[in-house]
Amino acid sequence: MSLPSPTELEAAAAIVYGAMPPTPQFSWPLLNEALGTEAWIKHENHTPTGAFKVRGGLVYLHALSRREPQVRGxxxxxxxxxxxxxxxxxxRHGLGAHIVVPHGNSVEKNAAMRALGAQLIEYGDDFQAAREHAQMLARRDGLHMxxxxxxxxxxxxxxGYLELFHAQPDLDTLFVPIGQGSGICAALAARQALGLKTRVIGVVSEHALAYQLSxxxxxxxxxxxxxxxxxxxxCxxxxAxxxxxxxxxxxxxxAVSDEQVARAMRLYYRCTHNLSEGAGAAALAAALLLKNDPRVKGRKLGLPLxxxxxxxxxxxxxxxxxxxRSVP
Structure with a gap:
């Protein structure tokens, strides 16, 4: 499946900016000192939901409401x-949202989803089990999965990556955390649309290696x-x-460990007074891990929070x- 074209990205931007402004990118001196090079932090923690994914939801449901106007949930x-x-x-579109999360999911993320009007369903021990249950409920209840x-x-x-690249088009290396792949594919689409040479490196948890192995x-x-x-x-x-x-x-x-992610979260707080969740700090954790690697040392970095x-x-x-102490 091909990545979105420049025209499609332009249309997506119009939808996103109807609901939120661009987020900032800053270069923080104390973080640069810790990394030994210049880094630009893309602050996706400043969106209306505190995370980058809100952009994708806005575009997906805008398109769905026009493609399948009969959908109610x-x-x-x-x-x-x-x-x-x-x-x-x-x-925003007057649709019902049913969200399946695994047992033991973040209490505060669950509360935020309920506050946004979602019907929350807890099922399974991990994301994959929750996804399979959601697929079953979609078939059973006539919901759009x-x-x-x-x-x-x-x-x-x-x-968001277009914003970063427009602001800093000469980035040498961009680290992007990988959950299910939309983030790194978005970075690759933005790089491709602008014809840039920036190196894009994905980051996974060393306690969840599926994407690195794949x-x-x-x-x-x-x-x-x-x-x-x-x-x-x-993940x-x-x-596929x-x-x-x-x-x-x-x-x-x-891949980065939980201990390395924790260190990056502390650095974000101490150097910028921004909070980061674990995945949000993974890009910084990877840059710190590879501090002496030629892809990082002396390079201009892009790090999405x-x-x-x-x-x-x-x-x-x-x-x-x-x-x-992560489970093996």
Whole structure:
């Protein structure tokens, strides 16, 4: 499946900016000092839902309302930010939103989805189980199943990367966290649309390696999920739709541990006084891990802070520097 064209990205931007302004990108001196090079942070924690995915939900439901005007309700599986995105957009279109989350999901993300009007359903022990249950409910109840990856979602998310690239067109390396693939595909679409040479490197949790394994095997792979901290990266099975453009266009995929993510979250707080959830800090964690790598050392970096939706008790553990012992 091809990535959205420049024309499609322009149309997506018009939809997104009808609901929210562009988010800022800043270069923070203390972070630059920690990295030993110049980095630009794309603050997607400043969207109406505190995460980048709201852009994709806005574009997807705008297109759906015109493509299938008879639809009265949508359903999706999520660990939180995808669900908030759809609930936010569904309310703008007068649609019901049914969101399936695994048991033990973020308490505060669940509360945010309910506050946006979503009907929350808890099922299964991980995202994959929640997604399969959502698919069953969609068939049973006649709801539109919103996938985790779709060109409309990618087009919406790409508007944020276009903002970053327009502001800083000479970025050498961009790190992008990978959950189900819409974020990195959006970055690749934006780079392609502008004809840039920026290196795009995906970031996964070393406790959820499905996308890294799939990237190297060049086919969808499954891997156990054991991350305690980066729930937005807790993918057990790579999405077959998002994988082809990642395999073809991404420059590499690296893995970071929960401890490395925790360090990056602390740095964001101490250096910028911005909160980050685990997945939101993964790009910074990867840059710190590769600090002496030629793709980072002396390079101009792009680092999306993709979300700030972290539960208070978990954030307290991070700030207190308590250890994270992820499940193998």
């Amino acid at each position: 949508v359903i999706a599986a999520t660990r939180g930010n995808h669900g908030q995105s759809l609930a936010f957009a569904a309310r 919103v996938p985790s990856w779709h060109p409309d979602l990618v087009a919406g998310v790409a508007t 990237f190297h095997a060049r086919r969808p792979m499954e891997a156990p999920v054991g991350t305690e901290l980066a729930d937005g990266l807790a 057990r099975m790579a999405d 739709s998002s994988l082809p453009p990642i395999i073809e266009l991404a420059d590499d995929i690296v 993709t979300g700030a939706n972290v539960d208070a008790p978990l954030l307290q553990r991070v700030l207190d520097e308590q250890p994270f």
